[in-house]
Amino acid sequence: MTLQHYLVISAILFTLGIFAVLTRRNAISILMGIELILNSCNLNFAAFSRFMTPPEDISGQIIAIFGIVLAAAEAAVFLAIILAIYREFGSIRPNEVDTLRG
Amino acid sequence: MEFTLKTFIFYGFALMTIASALVVVTVRNIVHAAFSLMVTLFGVAGLYVFLQADFLAATQVIVYVGGILVLILFGVMMTSGHFEITTHVKSHAERWQILLGGVVSLALLMLLLTVIANTPAWKNLTDDGTELPPTTERIGELILNGQFLLPFEVVSVLLLVALIGAALISRKEVRD
Numbered sequence: 001m002t003l004q005h006y007l008v009i010s011a012i013l014f015t016l017g018i019f020a021v022l023t024r025r026n027a028i029s030i031l032m033g034i035e036l037i038l039n040s041c042n043l044n045f046a047a048f049s050r051f052m053t054p055p056e057d058i059s060g061q062i063i064a065i066f067g068i069v070l071a072a073a074e075a076a077v078f079l080a081i082i083l084a085i086y087r088e089f090g091s092i093r094p095n096e097v098d099t100l101r102g
Numbered sequence: 103m104e105f106t107l108k109t110f111i112f113y114g115f116a117l118m119t120i121a122s123a124l125v126v127v128t129v130r131n132i133v134h135a136a137f138s139l140m141v142t143l144f145g146v147a148g149l150y151v152f153l154q155a156d157f158l159a160a161t162q163v164i165v166y167v168g169g170i171l172v173l174i175l176f177g178v179m180m181t182s183g184h185f186e187i188t189t190h191v192k193s194h195a196e197r198w199q200i201l202l203g204g205v206v207s208l209a210l211l212m213l214l215l216t217v218i219a220n221t222p223a224w225k226n227l228t229d230d231g232t233e234l235p236p237t238t239e240r241i242g243e244l245i246l247n248g249q250f251l252l253p254f255e256v257v258s259v260l261l262l263v264a265l266i267g268a269a270l271i272s273r274k275e276v277r278d
Binding site: 002005016017019023024026032043050055061062066075081082086 | 124132166214225261
């Protein structure tokens, strides 16, 4: 396995995530797309850490762990906002939620 | 590259990851998409194992599959009526959105693949297959006693803020 194998997998995951964010009409599907994007970037960190640095240097993996933590925090806040929006508008389709007034 | 059992399993994980990610972004039923996302996350965890990142793989399974995915499923169940789980018939605008989004994503993929194929520094870096010692001890050392101590503390404060914020945003408003 070369570095490029991992980079190609990661690029495909990233693109699929972008596609989901651009085309999905449901906020939770968009969240899944964002999770795909974050996963691809964590995979990149781990791959570069394995191939581009000496084997005893694992800083890339630690950054990836921080990335997972940030993804968890992001998902929690995202779903909280979705719940609040659902209670207010009765829908979580992003193009139906277009009011700014409180 | 000789075709051993290891490469076979690697391609299996890669295929599993990409195919299930494709299902995540195309399938209409959100619950099916969530379960497909679980397969994707397991596939990425398997790729971490191939990168000899054992702690990272375990964290991926515990946090993503055990935490975020359950959170997503709860979100699906709390926000969709039984009729709204599957998205309904595509409108004209929706077709255009999918077409344009597909074009943009494909162009992005082409760009990324070109960059990956043509960057000289990334070429011919093969996994020599040397077994590294488990990473958990060194990760603990670096996080709690090394150069990552400050980010670790910052992230813990961020988690606390996210926890309080999520609870505050999502609670029912009680007016007295």
